[in-house]
Amino acid sequence: MELDLQKQIDELKAKVSRMEAGTKDQLSMVVFSGDLDKILAAMIIATGAAAYDMKVKLFFTFWATAALRDPKKNGKGKNIIEKMFGMMLPKGSSKVTLSKMHMAGMGTAMIKSIMKKHKVASLPEMFKIAGELGIDINICEMSMNLMGFKKEEMIDYPNMTVCGVATFLSDAQESKIQLFI
Amino acid sequence: MTTEELKSLKSNAIVDARGTACPGPLLAAKKGIGEIESGEIMEIYSSDEGTKNDIPKWCQKMSHEFLGIVEEDSYSRLFLKKA
Numbered sequence A: 001m002e003l004d005l006q007k008q009i010d011e012l013k014a015k016v017s018r019m020e021a022g023t024k025d026q027l028s029m030v031v032f033s034g035d036l037d038k039i040l041a042a043m044i045i046a047t048g049a050a051a052y053d054m055k056v057k058l059f060f061t062f063w064a065t066a067a068l069r070d071p072k073k074n075g076k077g078k079n080i081i082e083k084m085f086g087m088m089l090p091k092g093s094s095k096v097t098l099s100k101m102h103m104a105g106m107g108t109a110m111i112k113s114i115m116k117k118h119k120v121a122s123l124p125e126m127f128k129i130a131g132e133l134g135i136d137i138n139i140c141e142m143s144m145n146l147m148g149f150k151k152e153e154m155i156d157y158p159n160m161t162v163c164g165v166a167t168f169l170s171d172a173q174e175s176k177i178q179l180f181i
Numbered sequence B: 001m002t003t004e005e006l007k008s009l010k011s012n013a014i015v016d017a018r019g020t021a022c023p024g025p026l027l028a029a030k031k032g033i034g035e036i037e038s039g040e041i042m043e044i045y046s047s048d049e050g051t052k053n054d055i056p057k058w059c060q061k062m063s064h065e066f067l068g069i070v071e072e073d074s075y076s077r078l079f080l081k082k083a
Helices: A002-022 A036-051 A062-068 A080-088 A103-117 A123-132 A141-147 A165-173 B003-007 B024-033 B051-062
Strands: A024-031 A055-060 A136-140 A160-163 A175-180 B013-016 B041-046 B065-071 B076-081
Touching: A024 A036, A024 A165, A036 A055, A036 A103, A036 A123, A036 A175, A036 B024, A055 A062, A055 A165, A062 A136, A062 A141, A080 A141, A136 A141, A136 A165, A141 A160, A160 A165, A165 A175, B003 B065, B013 B024, B024 B041, B024 B051, B041 B051, B051 B065, B051 B076
Parallel strands: A024 A055, A024 A175, A055 A136, A136 A160, B013 B041
Antiparallel strands: B041 B076, B065 B076
16 A cells, blocks of 8 residues: 555656646747737737746747838848738838728827827837847748748847747747737 | 835835836836845836736736835835845
8 A cells, every 4th residue: 555655656746747847937929910019919918928037939920020020121032022022011010000990001100109108119119128038039931931031131139030830839838828919 | 014114115226117108117127126136125116007906916926025005196106025
């Protein structure tokens, strides 16, 4: 009987340590939307989580990748379609627009002025803060290829990696919180 | 702690986050807490209503002791002790 108990304790200990290793104090977020409001929400949650000493991993994919473009940089060796995409998509986080009430630019301009009045950080400022907090940004390589974006036209960001879905999945698996925005 | 007790506290650091919106005060708190020693007292100034709910929750998670709030005319003073 005593032996059995010891065995059970050992098994439980092993199980607990496996569970502990499985989830870190980490937040994984898919940032899919290319809308100003949604990316802003994503960045507020991300920086907030960093204030909780959580490790934060953002996976930028599809329309969101355009927000990471640096307006001062250009990608080299693009074909005609890639150039067209580059022209049609917003060039950086200061160019993305509202998901609702954009109203040909009027709504977006209005919300930006209201944000300023209420001292809400702008999107470019949020990216700067995120970088200082050590938040990781992973960019989906497939999305970059689809949109024709090159790594050299992206913003200078301390922890930025181009990767695939496997990176997101392994980060998400280890995270206590997973979000899709 | 009562308002009088809080007012008589000697803070080791004051973080002025007045005028900033969410997540400004929280980020300011995180930055400030890194600059004081364990057991020291930090005071956060915030004009953002939500901060009064956010900071106690953050303290609980980070194991800092939340001491209380003193209301001023146009802002709040939030007191906490670093774990």
